[in-house]
Amino acid sequence: MKENGxxxxxxxxxxxxxxxxxxxxxxxxxxxxxxxxxxDGESYVRIKSDVRDKRAVLVCTLHEPNENILPLCFFGKAxxxxxxxxxxxxxxxxxYMRQDKAFHPGEAVTSKxxxxxxxSFADSIITADPHLHRHDALSEIYPISNRxxxxxxxxxxxxxxxxxxxxxxxxxxxxxxxxSKVAQKAGSPFTVLEKVRRGDSDVEVSVPNIxxxxxxxxxxxxxxxxxxxxxxETVEHLKHLEMKPPVCIGVHAVFAGNAYQDLLAAGVGRxxxxxxIPHVTNEIxxxxxxxxxxxxxxxx
Numbered sequence: 608m609k610e611n612g613x614x615x616x617x618x619x620x621x622x623x624x625x626x627x628x629x630x631x632x633x634x635x636x637x638x639x640x641x642x643x644x645x646x647d648g649e650s651y652v653r654i655k656s657d658v659r660d661k662r663a664v665l666v667c668t669l670h671e672p673n674e675n676i677l678p679l680c681f682f683g684k685a686x687x688x689x690x691x692x693x694x695x696x697x698x699x700x701x702x703y704m705r706q707d708k709a710f711h712p713g714e715a716v717t718s719k720x721x722x723x724x725x726x727s728f729a730d731s732i733i734t735a736d737p738h739l740h741r742h743d744a745l746s747e748i749y750p751i752s753n754r755x756x757x758x759x760x761x762x763x764x765x766x767x768x769x770x771x772x773x774x775x776x777x778x779x780x781x782x783x784x785x786x787s788k789v790a791q792k793a794g795s796p797f798t799v800l801e802k803v804r805r806g807d808s809d810v811e812v813s814v815p816n817i818x819x820x821x822x823x824x825x826x827x828x829x830x831x832x833x834x835x836x837x838x839x840e841t842v843e844h845l846k847h848l849e850m851k852p853p854v855c856i857g858v859h860a861v862f863a864g865n866a867y868q869d870l871l872a873a874g875v876g877r878x879x880x881x882x883x884i885p886h887v888t889n890e891i892x893x894x895x896x897x898x899x900x901x902x903x904x905x906x907x
Contacts, residue, residue, distance in 0.1 A: 763792025
């Protein structure tokens with residue numbers, strides 16, 4: 608049966624803005640808790656709100672999973688011990704999706720083990736655009752109630768509102784499916800770079816029908832901006848083709864190491880991301896994509 612009443616929403620470290628937006632959409636209580644580290648690095652968790660018989664929603668993006676997973680597990684188990692009727696994890700970015708099989712003898716299948724950790728305290732999970740590789744659905748890894756939401760529509764809306772004469776550009780043929788979805792939402796044309804390899808270090812890159820798009824602003828879109836090497840390489844190609852400085856858009860702002868600074872230095876016009884990972888580039892709020900699922904959580 609479905610639970611009655613709004614949930615109580617807790618923001619783990621760094622997730623306060625996202626949790627506040629979600630709570631406002633659901634007219635939900637924002638829970639009060641304390642989390643900190645002892646001098647030896649161990650985690651301290653104290654739940655100060657009454658959670659008995661309430662649906663506890665934990666908002667925790669997982670871009671730094673090794674740092675966040677233990678406090679999250681302790682938090683989830685604590686609200687269970689205090690009588691929460693169910694626990695939902697809102698993970699705008701979900702880590703440990705890459706290693707979903709043993710490629711070499713003895714390798715740990717970390718996506719499976721990470722899912723087992725989360726399922727040890729959570730009854731349900733929702734995330735945005737997980738980086739699925741050899742799986743067709745999140746349910747193949749997470750046997751609990753789950754949902755995947757997609758940011759393409761919100762990205763398309765942002766492009767419509769903020770860019771005149773956009774053209775979406777994919778760096779290669781593999782990106783066409785993702786880029787075409789965003790282009791459809793934005794009502795904009797799209798193209799994919801064509802690469803002709805003439806030798807090991809001789810690659811000619813072109814934009815099909817480039818004269819048609821000469822006055823357009825190129826939009827580069829990817830689900831995760833991690834090292835940013837693909838975007839930087841694409842920006843360099845567009846500069847050689849004398850196109851306008853592009854707008855780079857990512858769903859998840861991982862930006863490993865100096866990736867953000869390197870992408871800025873490449874000569875982009877603007878960098879924009881969704882708020883699945885807190886970052887200075889966050890301009891696209893996707894919290895509303897999570898509200899329907901959280902509002903109708905099933906009691907376990």
